[in-house]
Amino acid sequence: MRIVSLFSGAGGLDLGLRRARHEIVWANDIFLDAAATYKSNIGDHIDTRDICTVPSEEIPECDVVVGGFPCQGFSVANWGRTLEDPRNRLFGELVRVVHDKQPRYFVAENVKGLLSMDKGRALSVIEAAFEKASQLGYRVRHQLVNAADYGVPQLRMRVIIVGVRGDQPDFQIFPPPPTHADPSTARMLRLKPWVTVGDALEHFPEPENGRHIPNHENSQYKLRFNGHLGHRFVDPAKPAPTVTARGDDRGGVVVLHHPGNHRRMTARELAAVQSFPDDFVFSGTKTSAYRQIANAVPPLLGEAIGTMLAEAEAAGIARKAEAA
Numbered sequence: 001m002r003i004v005s006l007f008s009g010a011g012g013l014d015l016g017l018r019r020a021r022h023e024i025v026w027a028n029d030i031f032l033d034a035a036a037t038y039k040s041n042i043g044d045h046i047d048t049r050d051i052c053t054v055p056s057e058e059i060p061e062c063d064v065v066v067g068g069f070p071c072q073g074f075s076v077a078n079w080g081r082t083l084e085d086p087r088n089r090l091f092g093e094l095v096r097v098v099h100d101k102q103p104r105y106f107v108a109e110n111v112k113g114l115l116s117m118d119k120g121r122a123l124s125v126i127e128a129a130f131e132k133a134s135q136l137g138y139r140v141r142h143q144l145v146n147a148a149d150y151g152v153p154q155l156r157m158r159v160i161i162v163g164v165r166g167d168q169p170d171f172q173i174f175p176p177p178p179t180h181a182d183p184s185t186a187r188m189l190r191l192k193p194w195v196t197v198g199d200a201l202e203h204f205p206e207p208e209n210g211r212h213i214p215n216h217e218n219s220q221y222k223l224r225f226n227g228h229l230g231h232r233f234v235d236p237a238k239p240a241p242t243v244t245a246r247g248d249d250r251g252g253v254v255v256l257h258h259p260g261n262h263r264r265m266t267a268r269e270l271a272a273v274q275s276f277p278d279d280f281v282f283s284g285t286k287t288s289a290y291r292q293i294a295n296a297v298p299p300l301l302g303e304a305i306g307t308m309l310a311e312a313e314a315a316g317i318a319r320k321a322e323a324a
């Protein structure tokens with residue numbers, strides 16, 4: 001399907017969607033380093049204007065709109081005026097594009113915290129705004145998923161919100177079916193056990209012996225083990241803890257220890273923990289690369305979402321053929 005990707009960042013989600021054979025016709029992100037990464041790894045179709053300044057007529061027609069809208073400071077203080085509240089501006093932009101383009105499907109990814117934000121009211125308000133974005137109505141659903149269940153060597157809980165335009169066949173399966181599970185239940189469920197961080201990083205040499213590997217520079221960061229976020233022991237026999245950037249856009253990235261617990265992970269290793277392939281090169285400084293990686297949707301989760309979209313598309317084609 002033809003996909004428009006908002007808040008695309010370095011392109012984690014888009015890489016996965018493309019692997020599921022969709023075409024990204026237009027992407028947008030204001031973060032220039034992330035856009036440079038996107039261009040060199042995915043394609044030139046990324047626009048770097050502030051999304052608030054891009055008229056809908058300049059966005060191509062599409063079958064699907066995707067976007068992990070940033071929701072720091074999201075507020076539902078004033079019921080019914082959610083879209084006008086400046087703190088919800090970027091969510092409002094996503095709704096605007098869905099409204100003006102009327103895609104058959106949309107997918108929004110967000111942090112787990114969205115479920116409990118304002119005692120769950122934020123999510124209800126978000127879903128209601130999406131439902132009304134078409135005269136045909138969108139059937140909107142959400143699900144909390146763990147990226148580890150899709151083969152990502154990381155415990156990363158994210159909310160996926162999907163919408164199906166009223167005249168379209170529903171998703172055959174939602175959420176995408178897991179391929180992996182906690183080792184204690186994997187066998188019973190006939191799934192593979194979660195990929196461990198030790199296994200995922202095993203093939204990387206120490207940075208001083210791997211100078212030829214892009215984004216594999218050592219960091220001066222001194223490790224601490226005080227149990228606080230970013231200062232915890234990493235168990236090589238489990239998936240890594242969540243890779244995350246702090247609060248607002250200026251904040252750094254929460255440090256993850258290498259599974260040997262003797263140094264910080266390099267950006268290359270962090271990218272592997274997010275399931276980026278080793279030849280996906282990040283532009284900009286080391287700090288910028290860490291941030292682009294922490295913000296991304298893991299490509300393997302993106303691919304599972306892409307496969308779910310492709311199955312809905314196939315069901316639609318079959319239904320049309322039957323009707324004819």
Ligand SMILES: C[S@@+](CC[C@H](N)C(=O)[O-])C[C@H]1O[C@@H](n2cnc3c(N)ncnc32)[C@H](O)[C@@H]1O
Nearest residue numbers: 007008009011012013029030031050051296297
């Ligand atoms: C959580 S990240 C999304 C990452 C992406 N989905 C991926 O898989 O890599 C949110 C992105 O929104 C972008 N953003 C924030 N404000 C924006 C604006 N006004 N216009 C366009 N992009 C914006 C940020 O630069 C950031 O890259």
